[in-house]
Amino acid sequence: MAEQNTSENPQHGAQTGATGTGSGYEPQKIEVKWQKRWADARVFESEADPSKPKYYVLEMLPYPSGTLHMGHMRNYTIGDVVARVKRMRGFNVMHPMGWDAFGLPAENAAIKNNTHPREWTNKNIAEIKRGLRRFGFSYDWRREISTCEPEYYRWNQWFFLRMLERGLAYRKKSRVNWCPKCCTVLANEQVVNGGYCWRHEDTRVESREIKQWFLKTTAYADQLLDDLKELEGTWPERVIVMQSNWIGKSQGAKVKFAMADVTGAEAIEVFTTRIDTIYGASALILAAGYPLVAKLLEGFAGKAEAEASLAKMRQTSVKTEDLATMEKEGFFTGRYAMNPFSGEKIPIWVGNFVLMEYGTGAIMAVPAHDERDFEFCTKYGLPKPVVVVPQTQDSTSKNEGGAPAAPKTAEADGVFTEFGVSVNSGPYSGMESATAIAKMAAFAEQKGFGRAETIFRLKDWGISRQRYWGTPIPVVYCEKDGMVAVPDKDLPVLLPPNPKLTGMGESPLASTPEFVNTTCPKCGGPAKREADTMDTFVDSSWYFYRYADAHNDKAPYDSAKVAYWFPIDQYIGGITHAILHLLYSRFWCKVMRDLGLITHNEPAARLFTQGMVQKGGVTMSKSKGNLVGAEDMAQKYGADTGRLYTLFAAPPEKDLEWSEESIEGSWRFLNRVYRLVERHAKALREVKSGGVDAAEATAKERTLLRKVHQTLRRVTIDFETRWHFNSAIALIMELTNEIYAQEPLEEGARPEVRKEVLELLTLMLAPMTPHLSEELWEMLGHTDGLWMASWPAFDQDLARDDEVEIPVQVNGRLRGRVKVAAGAGEEEVVKLALADTGIAALVSGKRMVKRIFVPDRLLNFVVA
RNA sequence: GCCCGGGUGGCGGAAUGGCAGACGCUGAGGACUUAAAAUCCUCCGGGGUUUUACCUCAUGGGGGUUCGAAUCCCCCCCCGGGCACCA
Numbered sequence: 001m002a003e004q005n006t007s008e009n010p011q012h013g014a015q016t017g018a019t020g021t022g023s024g025y026e027p028q029k030i031e032v033k034w035q036k037r038w039a040d041a042r043v044f045e046s047e048a049d050p051s052k053p054k055y056y057v058l059e060m061l062p063y064p065s066g067t068l069h070m071g072h073m074r075n076y077t078i079g080d081v082v083a084r085v086k087r088m089r090g091f092n093v094m095h096p097m098g099w100d101a102f103g104l105p106a107e108n109a110a111i112k113n114n115t116h117p118r119e120w121t122n123k124n125i126a127e128i129k130r131g132l133r134r135f136g137f138s139y140d141w142r143r144e145i146s147t148c149e150p151e152y153y154r155w156n157q158w159f160f161l162r163m164l165e166r167g168l169a170y171r172k173k174s175r176v177n178w179c180p181k182c183c184t185v186l187a188n189e190q191v192v193n194g195g196y197c198w199r200h201e202d203t204r205v206e207s208r209e210i211k212q213w214f215l216k217t218t219a220y221a222d223q224l225l226d227d228l229k230e231l232e233g234t235w236p237e238r239v240i241v242m243q244s245n246w247i248g249k250s251q252g253a254k255v256k257f258a259m260a261d262v263t264g265a266e267a268i269e270v271f272t273t274r275i276d277t278i279y280g281a282s283a284l285i286l287a288a289g290y291p292l293v294a295k296l297l298e299g300f301a302g303k304a305e306a307e308a309s310l311a312k313m314r315q316t317s318v319k320t321e322d323l324a325t326m327e328k329e330g331f332f333t334g335r336y337a338m339n340p341f342s343g344e345k346i347p348i349w350v351g352n353f354v355l356m357e358y359g360t361g362a363i364m365a366v367p368a369h370d371e372r373d374f375e376f377c378t379k380y381g382l383p384k385p386v387v388v389v390p391q392t393q394d395s396t397s398k399n400e401g402g403a404p405a406a407p408k409t410a411e412a413d414g415v416f417t418e419f420g421v422s423v424n425s426g427p428y429s430g431m432e433s434a435t436a437i438a439k440m441a442a443f444a445e446q447k448g449f450g451r452a453e454t455i456f457r458l459k460d461w462g463i464s465r466q467r468y469w470g471t472p473i474p475v476v477y478c479e480k481d482g483m484v485a486v487p488d489k490d491l492p493v494l495l496p497p498n499p500k501l502t503g504m505g506e507s508p509l510a511s512t513p514e515f516v517n518t519t520c521p522k523c524g525g526p527a528k529r530e531a532d533t534m535d536t537f538v539d540s541s542w543y544f545y546r547y548a549d550a551h552n553d554k555a556p557y558d559s560a561k562v563a564y565w566f567p568i569d570q571y572i573g574g575i576t577h578a579i580l581h582l583l584y585s586r587f588w589c590k591v592m593r594d595l596g597l598i599t600h601n602e603p604a605a606r607l608f609t610q611g612m613v614q615k616g617g618v619t620m621s622k623s624k625g626n627l628v629g630a631e632d633m634a635q636k637y638g639a640d641t642g643r644l645y646t647l648f649a650a651p652p653e654k655d656l657e658w659s660e661e662s663i664e665g666s667w668r669f670l671n672r673v674y675r676l677v678e679r680h681a682k683a684l685r686e687v688k689s690g691g692v693d694a695a696e697a698t699a700k701e702r703t704l705l706r707k708v709h710q711t712l713r714r715v716t717i718d719f720e721t722r723w724h725f726n727s728a729i730a731l732i733m734e735l736t737n738e739i740y741a742q743e744p745l746e747e748g749a750r751p752e753v754r755k756e757v758l759e760l761l762t763l764m765l766a767p768m769t770p771h772l773s774e775e776l777w778e779m780l781g782h783t784d785g786l787w788m789a790s791w792p793a794f795d796q797d798l799a800r801d802d803e804v805e806i807p808v809q810v811n812g813r814l815r816g817r818v819k820v821a822a823g824a825g826e827e828e829v830v831k832l833a834l835a836d837t838g839i840a841a842l843v844s845g846k847r848m849v850k851r852i853f854v855p856d857r858l859l860n861f862v863v864a
Numbered sequence: 865g866c867c868c869g870g871g872u873g874g875c876g877g878a879a880u881g882g883c884a885g886a887c888g889c890u891g892a893g894g895a896c897u898u899a900a901a902a903u904c905c906u907c908c909g910g911g912g913u914u915u916u917a918c919c920u921c922a923u924g925g926g927g928g929u930u931c932g933a934a935u936c937c938c939c940c941c942c943c944g945g946g947c948a949c950c951a
Contacts, residue, residue: 024902063951065951100951102951103950103951104950104951105951107950174949175949176949176950177949177950185949185950212949237868238867238868238869238946241867241868242867242868242946242947245866245867245947246947246948371865458948459948461948461949462948462949463949464949464950465949465950466950467950470950533950535949535950535951536950536951537949537951539951540951575868575869575945575946576945576946576951577951578868578946579946579947579948580948580951581951583948612945619944619945648876648877648887648888649876649877649888649889650876650877651877654869654870654877655870655944655945656876657875657876659875659876659889661875661889661890662875662876662888662889662890663889664888664889665887665888665889666888668888668902668903669888671902671903672903675903724878726876726877726878726887726888727877727878727879727886727887729887729888730877730878730886730887730888731886731887732887733887733888734886734887737887740904805883806883807882807883809882809883809931809932811931811932812882812930812931812932813932814882814883817883838918849931850931851931852882852931852932854882857882858882858883858932860882860931860932861931862931862932
């Protein structure tokens with residue numbers, strides 16, 4: 001049904017019309033026409049020019065995985081409206097576009113189709129670019145970048161070398177997913193059904209340790225956290241919260257527990273945020289991967305059983321999100337450690353809920369004051385001594401230790417995790433938690449078995465990928481000189497053009513002899529190149545700097561140009577990138593600042609995260625198979641209808657449910673506007689713009705002028721501050737309805753008024769439906785393109801209402817309305833309200849308790 | 865589990881302490897037309913009444929603050945998203 005309507009109706013005008021009177025709205029024709037004019041006039045090109053106010057608006061660059069879909073289209077439409085409004089406001093606007101062109105999907109597609117990743121990528125880029133042009137987005141295409149080109153990725157390598165020099169890039173062993181049948185490393189997304197290879201669904205993925213490159217994001221952990229304050233109010237709060245959780249700063253202490261019964265064995269160090277609960281520790285619990293575990297088990301009677309559990313634990317990969325819900329499991333090692341505060345002997349266990357990657361890989365279990373410890377200790381029958389109690393107002397019930405009386409043991413629901421007052425804690429009993437923490441950390445430090453320490457959840461960024469389609473890491477390994485950096489003059493290290501891509505065996509570059517075999521830059525002897533490539537998040541961490549100087553072959557960019565354009569005034573993209581991309585970008589910015597390339601701390605002054613486009617309640621994606629092609633849509637309705645609809649259907653930060661039916665409304669509206677202007681264009685073409693005197697206007701004209709300036713005032717606010725494009729469009733629709741409602745105007749109506757009304761209507765639509773607006777602007781007699789026009793100012797006097805309708809309530813219930821002049825005083829409104837028989841009846845004979853009057857808004861009688 | 869966002873007519877949504885449902889979609893009826901499309905007009909949350917009008921209920925559920933609550937506070941229910949190596 002919808003299919004028939006949509007495929008036939010919009011075509012109607014295009015099929016019948018020729019240009020001239022009564023031809024109707026033909027988006028296909030006018031969109032091409034104006035796109036060509038914009039390109040010829042180079043309207044969207046801009047240069048750094050410190051004498052002009054700048055505005056840098058940026059949408060996240062797309063991964064070219066297929067064709068342009070509605071999700072892209074919505075993102076870019078929002079950015080384009082902002083760019084066009086800012087241009088109309090007189091800003092020197094930079095609005096660039098590029099391609100996040102490296103990545104695994106290209107490599108997979110290449111293997112599948114027996115082609116080259118570059119071919120697949122460039123074909124997709126060409127398609128998406130054609131789509132973007134089809135929608136008339138106002139990009140400066142001279143600044144286009146593609147991250148898979150050597151002219152771009154050589155600077156990834158250059159930055160990598162700078163980080164290497166400063167110790168910010170280093171190599172260490174790290175775990176990866178390994179498929180024993182493919183003999184290759186798998187990405188997490190290639191691990192399916194909870195731990196199986198995507199190509200061998202009967203084969204369990206193993207965990208392997210290999211040497212990989214890391215960037216030291218942790219060196220900036222504090223700055224990354226602290227500088228979030230600069231972004232408060234201009235970045236979405238949830239992004240700030242997510243990043244801050246991600247960085248996960250945790251202040252606590254490290255404490256060493258000596259072994260109680262193994263002489264000469266090293267101590268076990270734990271990290272705790274609650275050293276004040278140490279008297280309540282009933283066990284030490286180690287991660288399964290803790291190095292000491294095997295040694296501890298030596299000679300233990302339960303060794304065989306313990307090793308079986310250990311093997312099982314090590315095999316099960318633990319996801320962070322499962323930690324809280326999974327069943328706690330563990331086993332006793334047969335060994336004991338010494339509590340350094342109490343001198344008590346406590347058992348050493350291994351537990352599946354302790355992560356090797358966080359803290360020291362060992363914890364002290366304090367079951368009375370930690371939920372997880374409680375669960376674990378309950379399951380295995382370990383004691384649960386209480387050492388902190390809630391602080392009470394009542395200080396009389398304190399025992400001789402100076403602390404409130406307390407239960408000796410925490411039982412079911414007895415876990416108390418908050419701060420309070422220490423009990424049963426030796427000399428610290430009676431102290432408030434914060435005091436106890438400080439004193440105990442100081443004592444531990446003084447005695448040499450611990451110290452206060454801050455740790456972060458944030459880890460260093462592992463950038464090694466055992467893939468072909470990425471930036472080669474510019475180092476070589478020489479038998480004599482070891483690891484040697486490729487000198488700057490030898491950059492870029494180019495990807496070999498014809499790799500063998502099988503998806504099997506070791507990393508593709510390693511099996512490409514012409515790539516991997518090289519000479520050592522130091523000694524000239526034989527050497528092997530690093531065969532891993534960089535994570536594609538490296539590409540996107542600084543691409544927006546490159547736009548400022550896209551073709552520089554001497555440096556990543558000219559700092560002077562970047563100094564003009566940065567920071568980005570408005571960054572727009574999906575919430576999906578709230579953490580990784582945005583955190584890595586912030587990290588890269590700080591590194592560049594410390595390299596002396598830039599002076600700002602944060603790359604983007606404002607961030608906007610738009611909602612996803614959904615169909616059938618789920619986000620549109622290739623994998624879900626519910627993508628709606630943007631070009632198909634433009635083919636049916638034209639770009640402007642598509643742009644308008646995505647703006648109208650939902651506010652930009654919310655998810656948008658795609659509806660084939662609703663878009664008809666946007667199509668109809670644009671036709672309505674077109675017919676309106678077309679009807680009057682001939683008569684208005686020669687009429688001079690401006691110079692309207694409202695005092696001489698007829699009644700209908702005054703109504704129209706008032707409406708158009710009121711609309712302009714509210715639309716301006718929606719564009720500039722609220723970004724409620726959907727309500728802005730609703731207002732413009734109302735205005736259009738009003739103009740139709742006043743047709744025809746009276747005898748003696750002057751064409752200047754009509755022209756002003758239609759011009760303002762056209763200008764308000766221009767950022768959203770630029771092609772149609774240009775066409776209407778031309779029809780109204782303008783020979784200069786609308787792109788030269790400024791955003792109009794509204795007339796204060798006309799935008800003000802001179803008569804308002806005030807609701808009258810009795811006891812908060814609406815009982816009537818009175819019409820008064822704007823700004824009418826309370827006495828006058830009350831008089832008029834009481835003249836209303838209905839209201840008078842409700843009020844008379846009652847005692848007037850009070851009266852609420854809000855000028856121009858409301859009158860409320862409270863009676864008893 | 866934790867963190868974040870959300871719940872308003874048949875649907876998308878508007879209203880962020882002051883007239884709930886703007887604007888649009890769908891649907892119904894009508895005009896024009898040989899007919900269809902397009903276009904234009906009217907109606908469209910539930911219930912009631914003395915039906916040009918008015919009353920009443922209604923913004924996931926329950927409680928609270930207030931002259932007044934979709935909006936603020938407390939408790940509960942439901943839905944969506946995120947919780948890092950290959951985008």
